[in-house]
Amino acid sequence: MQFAPGARRLAAYALVAALPFAFVPLGLAVVVLAPAFVLWFHRDPDRDTPASGVVAPADGTVSVIREEDDWLRVGVYMSAADVHVNRAPKSGFLEHVTHTPGAHKPAFSKDSDRNERVTLQFDDYEVVLIAGAFARRIHPHLDPGRTVERGGRIGHISFGSRADVKLPPTYEKSALLVEEGDTVRAGETVLVEEQ
Structure with a gap:
């Protein structure tokens, strides 16, 4: 393993x-x-990533679906039973990795929007790794300037958290294939077809 x-x-x-x-x-x-x-x-199983589509960045439950400044955010809450290795929702070039200090509220609560986070800014989307109540370590696996394939490992969070993907305005909420409460698998579950 x-x-x-x-x-x-x-x-x-x-x-x-x-x-x-x-x-x-x-x-x-x-x-x-x-x-x-x-x-x-901290287990890290292999995954069978589909040939197309924007895949889930984490194992867990879809806990957030909302539009923010015309961008679409889909958040996945990871419980203690879920795999905590995060994967790239789609292929892309990593431009920036930004750490933002913050609180450590439960990752499934609305207050978690002010939690500590690491944002991985790709050329046309973002992944936001958010610390939870017990998580104190967010570990991005990539440095800026790297290209990642869909489903590739991009980081992990030790002991609980949330991973969000933010997609540009070309992705519409009505096109999502998941809804809040759905269980997803990192690198395997398609959230939305690519635009």
Whole structure:
């Protein structure tokens, strides 16, 4: 099984933190389960990306669909059970990566619009990785100046969050193939056909 970059290091930290529990009843279970949970949380399975369409940037539940200044935003909330590796919704050239400090409200709430975030600005769309209540680390995998293919890995968020894709005015809300509450898979579920 593949894991997101840095997962083994985080699992080692969890193991060291759990070692003091080894000498209490059921403590060995904590020692084993803590690093196992960290690795499971950072799993990175392969995906079969369709040949066309704008695909979901994350596994999870569609929690936001709205128009902003003629752009279309589709947000995917990732629960603790979802894969947290994020993927490119479509092929593109990465122009900028911008970190914006902010709060750490639950990623499924309206207050999360003011949360810490990393914006990956591609030539004709954006992906916004938003920290949640427990997430404290957003890890973009690309530097500006790189081209990415549809479904390619672009980053991950440790321990909960939301990933939004912002599409230009050529994409209309009425053309979406998903609605709020739908479950999607990063790099596989088509949100809308390409315009």
